[in-house]
Amino acid sequence: MADRRDGLRSLRRRARGGGAGPAYPAHWEADIALRDGSAAHLRPILPEDAEALQAFHQRQSEHSRYLRFFAPMPRLSERDLARFTTVDHRDRVAFVVLVGKDIVAVGRYDRTSPRSAEVAFNVADSRQGSGLGSVLLEHLAAAAREQGIDVFTAEVLPQNTKMIKVFTEAGFDVDRTLDDGVVMVSFRIDPTARSLAVMAEREHRAEARAMERLLHPESVLLVGVSSHRDSVGGRFLTALEESGYPGTVHLVSREALELRGRRAWARISEVPGPVDLAVIALRPEACLDAVEECAEIGVRSVVIPTEGFADSEHGRGLQRELVARIRRHGMRLLGPGSLGMLRTGRSPLSLSLAPHMPRAGRAALAGQSSALSAMLLAGTDARGIGLHEFVGVGNRADVSLNDTLQHWEDDEEVGVIGLALESMGNPRKFTRIARRLTRRTPLIVLRPPGSESHLPPGHDVRRSTLPRRALDQVLDSAGVVQTGGVDHLLDVVDGIERQGLPLGPRVGILSNTAALGASLRGAADRAGLRIVAENRSVPLSPDPRLIQRAFTTMAALGEVDLVIAGVLDAQGEDAEEVLRQMAIVARHSEVVLLVCVVTGSDRFDALRGRVRVDPQLPPVHATPFAVVRAASGLLEAALRPAADDEEPARREDVDRAAAREIAERLLRDHPGAGSPSDPGDRTGAEVEIEVGGEDVAALLAAYGIELLQGRRVADEDEALARAAEIGYPVALKSTDPVLRHRADLGGVRLGIPDAVQLRHAVQAMRKDLFYSSAPLEVQAMAPAGVPMVVRSVEDPSLGPVLSLSVAGDATDLLDDIAYAIPPFSEAGAHRLVDAPASAVKLRGTRGLPPADRDALADLVVRVGLLAEDLPELAFLELYPVLVAQHGLTVVGAGARLAPAPNRTDGARRTLSGPPGA
Numbered sequence: 001m002a003d004r005r006d007g008l009r010s011l012r013r014r015a016r017g018g019g020a021g022p023a024y025p026a027h028w029e030a031d032i033a034l035r036d037g038s039a040a041h042l043r044p045i046l047p048e049d050a051e052a053l054q055a056f057h058q059r060q061s062e063h064s065r066y067l068r069f070f071a072p073m074p075r076l077s078e079r080d081l082a083r084f085t086t087v088d089h090r091d092r093v094a095f096v097v098l099v100g101k102d103i104v105a106v107g108r109y110d111r112t113s114p115r116s117a118e119v120a121f122n123v124a125d126s127r128q129g130s131g132l133g134s135v136l137l138e139h140l141a142a143a144a145r146e147q148g149i150d151v152f153t154a155e156v157l158p159q160n161t162k163m164i165k166v167f168t169e170a171g172f173d174v175d176r177t178l179d180d181g182v183v184m185v186s187f188r189i190d191p192t193a194r195s196l197a198v199m200a201e202r203e204h205r206a207e208a209r210a211m212e213r214l215l216h217p218e219s220v221l222l223v224g225v226s227s228h229r230d231s232v233g234g235r236f237l238t239a240l241e242e243s244g245y246p247g248t249v250h251l252v253s254r255e256a257l258e259l260r261g262r263r264a265w266a267r268i269s270e271v272p273g274p275v276d277l278a279v280i281a282l283r284p285e286a287c288l289d290a291v292e293e294c295a296e297i298g299v300r301s302v303v304i305p306t307e308g309f310a311d312s313e314h315g316r317g318l319q320r321e322l323v324a325r326i327r328r329h330g331m332r333l334l335g336p337g338s339l340g341m342l343r344t345g346r347s348p349l350s351l352s353l354a355p356h357m358p359r360a361g362r363a364a365l366a367g368q369s370s371a372l373s374a375m376l377l378a379g380t381d382a383r384g385i386g387l388h389e390f391v392g393v394g395n396r397a398d399v400s401l402n403d404t405l406q407h408w409e410d411d412e413e414v415g416v417i418g419l420a421l422e423s424m425g426n427p428r429k430f431t432r433i434a435r436r437l438t439r440r441t442p443l444i445v446l447r448p449p450g451s452e453s454h455l456p457p458g459h460d461v462r463r464s465t466l467p468r469r470a471l472d473q474v475l476d477s478a479g480v481v482q483t484g485g486v487d488h489l490l491d492v493v494d495g496i497e498r499q500g501l502p503l504g505p506r507v508g509i510l511s512n513t514a515a516l517g518a519s520l521r522g523a524a525d526r527a528g529l530r531i532v533a534e535n536r537s538v539p540l541s542p543d544p545r546l547i548q549r550a551f552t553t554m555a556a557l558g559e560v561d562l563v564i565a566g567v568l569d570a571q572g573e574d575a576e577e578v579l580r581q582m583a584i585v586a587r588h589s590e591v592v593l594l595v596c597v598v599t600g601s602d603r604f605d606a607l608r609g610r611v612r613v614d615p616q617l618p619p620v621h622a623t624p625f626a627v628v629r630a631a632s633g634l635l636e637a638a639l640r641p642a643a644d645d646e647e648p649a650r651r652e653d654v655d656r657a658a659a660r661e662i663a664e665r666l667l668r669d670h671p672g673a674g675s676p677s678d679p680g681d682r683t684g685a686e687v688e689i690e691v692g693g694e695d696v697a698a699l700l701a702a703y704g705i706e707l708l709q710g711r712r713v714a715d716e717d718e719a720l721a722r723a724a725e726i727g728y729p730v731a732l733k734s735t736d737p738v739l740r741h742r743a744d745l746g747g748v749r750l751g752i753p754d755a756v757q758l759r760h761a762v763q764a765m766r767k768d769l770f771y772s773s774a775p776l777e778v779q780a781m782a783p784a785g786v787p788m789v790v791r792s793v794e795d796p797s798l799g800p801v802l803s804l805s806v807a808g809d810a811t812d813l814l815d816d817i818a819y820a821i822p823p824f825s826e827a828g829a830h831r832l833v834d835a836p837a838s839a840v841k842l843r844g845t846r847g848l849p850p851a852d853r854d855a856l857a858d859l860v861v862r863v864g865l866l867a868e869d870l871p872e873l874a875f876l877e878l879y880p881v882l883v884a885q886h887g888l889t890v891v892g893a894g895a896r897l898a899p900a901p902n903r904t905d906g907a908r909r910t911l912s913g914p915p916g917a
Contacts, residue, residue: 105122375486488629524564565582
C-alpha cells in the first residue's frame with residue numbers, strides 16, 4: 001500500500017514539474033460521502049490503474065457490462081485498457097472511486113465538440129444504490145465546466161433505468177429522445193437552483209447517516225484498555241459501563257485476558273466482526289496500524305482521543321496519513337484529540353471523558369479541542385442543562401461540526417444546538433446549513449477571540465483574508481446567535497432548553513428593590529431590549545407571596561414575552577419556592593422567565609444546586625449583566641429563524657457564457673496567470689491579472705451592469721476629441737489606481753464645461769501629477785448621488801464575498817463596511833444595502849431626497865450573481881457608485897482575474913479536509 005501511494009505521489013510530482021505526459025489535476029481529487037454513511041476516495045484515473053480496472057470490469061455481472069458497452073464484453077482488451085486509463089484531463093477525463101485498493105465505480109467524459117462531451121459511468125453491482133452515480137456526475141460536470149464544456153450527452157439503453165434516473169434526478173433540464181432503440185440524453189451542466197438543491201439534500205442525507213452510524217453503534221471496540229482505571233482507555237470503559245450501554249463491548253488489551261469481568265483480546269484481528277465503532281486509545285504511530293486492523297474486521301467508524309497528532313510537522317503528517325487510511329477503507333473518524341461523545345435518553349451511551357452522565361434533555365452540544373469540550377461539559381454539569389447529545393470533534397480531521405449539524409437537523413429530540421468552535425474548515429457550507437437549520441432549531445455559537453490568528457494545533461484550514469467581522473456578519477445573516485464565551489453560550493442554551501424561545505420581543509422587568517431594578521433596566525437599555533412593562537417597587541419583605549403576586553400580574557396580562565426578575569434575597573425567604581411558583585405562572589402564561597438572585601455566595605450556590613437537578617426551575621444568574629446577556633441571546637434566537645428563507649434572486653438578462661468567454665480569453669492571453677500551488681489559495685499576486693478598460697466594461701455588461709462611458713487619452717488634442725464624442729460637461733481623471741478617485745490629491749477634476757477649460761485642466765493635471773506617468777481619462781459626468789463602494793472578493797475560505805460601504809475615508813477608517821455571501825434574495829440584497837451605519841445617507845437626511853435603494857439592491861444582486869458564477873473573478877471593485885434619487889451610475893470599475901480556485905463549497909460534494917491518497 002505504501003509503495004502504491006509513493007507511486008501516485010511520484011507521478012503527480014512529475015506532472016506538476018512539467019515532465020512528459022498530461023498534467024495531473026490534483027485538485028480534482030476528493031474524499032466523498034456515500035448514501036450509507038461510509039466514505040470513498042475519488043481521483044482521476046492513472047495508467048497504472050489498468051489491472052484494477054480489469055478486475056472491476058470482470059466483477060461486474062454480464063447484465064451490467066452489457067448496459068455499459070452494449071455488448072457482453074467479458075474482458076477488456078489491452079487496447080481498451082490503455083484507452084480507458086490514458087487520458088489528457090481536458091478532452092478525455094475519467095474518474096475512479098476507490099474503497100481500499102478496489103475500484104468500485106468509474107465515470108468519464110469524452111469531448112465531442114468544443115462545448116459538449118459524451119458522459120458515461122459504471123458502478124459496481126454491489127454498490128448500486130449508494131449514490132455513486134450522482135456523485136460521479138457532479139465531479140465530471142465540475143471538471144468539464146473547468147475545461148469549457150457546457151453540455152453533456154449520453155447514449156443509454158432503455159432498460160438502463162438506473163442511469164437514466166441519475167440524469168433526470170440530478171436537477172438539470174434533461175432532453176431525452178429515442179433513436180434506433182437507444183435513449184439519447186442531452187443537458188446543460190451549468191449549476192441550477194434545482195441541481196444545487198438536489199446536491200445539498202443528498203449531501204445532507206449522506207452526512208447525517210454517517211453521524212447516525214457513529215453516534216448509535218450496536219457494538220463497540222475499545223483498543224488500548226489497561227487495568228489502570230485512570231488511563232484513557234480505562235476511563236472510556238468506565239464511562240461506557242456507567243452510562244448503561246446495552247450493546248456489545250469488545251476489549252483489546254496487551255495486559256490481561258480479562259478486565260472488569262469482560263474478556264480482553266490480545267489483537268484487533270482476533271475480535272469477531274463486524275464492529276460498528278472502535279475507540280483507539282494508543283500513541284499516534286500505533287493508531288495507523290490499528291486502523292488497518294480495524295478495517296480488516298469491518299469497523300465502520302473510529303474515535304481517537306489521542307493527542308500529539310499536531311505537535312510537530314511529523315505529527316501533522318501522521319494525521320494526514322490517518323485520514324487517508326480511514327477514508328480509503330470507507331470509515332469515518334472522530335478526532336484525533338477528541339474528548340469523545342455521549343448520548344442520553346432511551347439508549348444512553350457515553351464514550352467520553354465527561355465526569356458523569358448529564359440529565360436527559362433537548363440540548364445538543366459540540367466542541368473542538370479537548371479543553372473547550374471539557375469546559376462545555378463542566379458548564380453543562382454546573383447548570384444542570386438537559387443534554388441530548390454531545391460530540392467532541394477534536395482536530396476535526398474528518399468528522400466536523402458541519403456533520404453534527406447535518407445530523408441534528410433531522411433529530412426531533414433536539415431543541416437547541418450549541419457549538420464552541422476554534423476554526424472553520426468550510427464556513428460557506430456551515431452558513432448554508434445554518435440558514436436552513438435555524439428556521440426550526442436555535443443555533444448558538446461561540447468563536448473565541450483570536451481564533452483566526454491562533455488556530456489550535458492540528459486544525460488544517462484555509463485562512464480567510466477578510467477581517468473577523470466579515471464572518472461575524474455572514475453568520476448573523478444565517479440566523480446564528482453568536483456569544484462571547486463559554487458561560488455566555490451555556491447560559492443561552494440553558495434558558496432555551498428549559499423554557500423554549502420567547503414568543504416575541506416584549507420584555508418586562510420586575511424587582512423587589514429599586515436599586516436592583518435600576519441596574520437591570522440600565523443593562524437592558526444598553527443591550528437594546530424592548531422594555532414594555534416594569535415594576536421596581538415590590539416591597540423587600542420576607543413574605544415571598546408579594547413578588548409572586550407582582551410577577552403573576554405582569555405575566556398574566558399577555559403583554560410581555562420574557563420577564564427578567566431581580567430578587568434581593570432576604571435571608572428568611574425560601575428562594576427556591578419563590579422560583580417554583582413563578583415558574584408555574586410563567587409556563588401557564590407562555591412567558592419565559594430569567595432570574596437574577598443577589599445573595600451570599602453560599603446561598604446562591606445552594607440555590608443553583610437545586611436548579612441544577614430540577615428542570616422545572618428557571619435559570620438563575622448572579623448579576624444583572626449576566627441575566628440580561630442571557631435574555632438578549634434568547635430574544636435574538638427567537639427572532640432569527642425568519643431571517644431569510646427566500647430563493648436567490650435571478651436576472652433574465654444575464655449572459656453567463658459571454659462573461660466566461662471574456663475570462664477564459666484574458667487568462668489564456670496571459671500565460672503568467674498559471675494555477676496557484678494551492679487551488680484554494682488566492683493570496684499569491686503572481687497568479688492574478690489586472691482587468692480594466694473595455695474588458696471590465698464588457699464583463700459587467702454581460703450581467704446587465706452599465707459602466708459610465710470614458711476614454712483614455714494621451715495628450716490635450718486627444719482629450720478634446722474624446723470629450724467632443726462624449727459631450728460636455730466632462731470629468732478628467734488620472735488612471736493611476738491610487739489617484740483615479742482622489743480629488744483631494746489632484747487626480748480628479750469634475751464638471752469641465754468646454755474645450756478651453758479641458759485644455760487647461762489637462763495641462764494643470766500633468767503639472768500637478770508629474771510623479772505619475774499613468775494616462776489620463778475623459779469621462780462623462782454622472783448625475784449627483786450618494787457615493788457607494790461595492791466590492792467582491794474570492795476568499796480562500798469563504799469563497800465569493802460581497803462588501804458594501806459609503807465611499808470616503810471616514811467609513812474606511814471606521815470600518816463601516818457590510819459583508820455578505822452571494823447569491824442574494826431580493827430581501828437579502830436590501831438588508832446588505834441597509835447594513836452599514838452610514839447607509840442612513842441613502843434614506844435622505846438634512847433636506848436631501850432619499851436615494852434609489854432599490855436600484856442599489858439590484859446592483860448587489862447582479863454583482864453577487866457574477867461573483868458566484870465566475871470563480872475566476874478574484875477581485876471586483878465598483879467605485880464610486882453614485883446612487884441618485886432615481887437610478888444609479890457606476891462611475892469606475894476595476895477587476896482582477898485568476899485561475900478558478902477549488903472552492904470549499906462548490907457544485908460537487910466532497911468531505912472536509914485534504915483528500916486522502
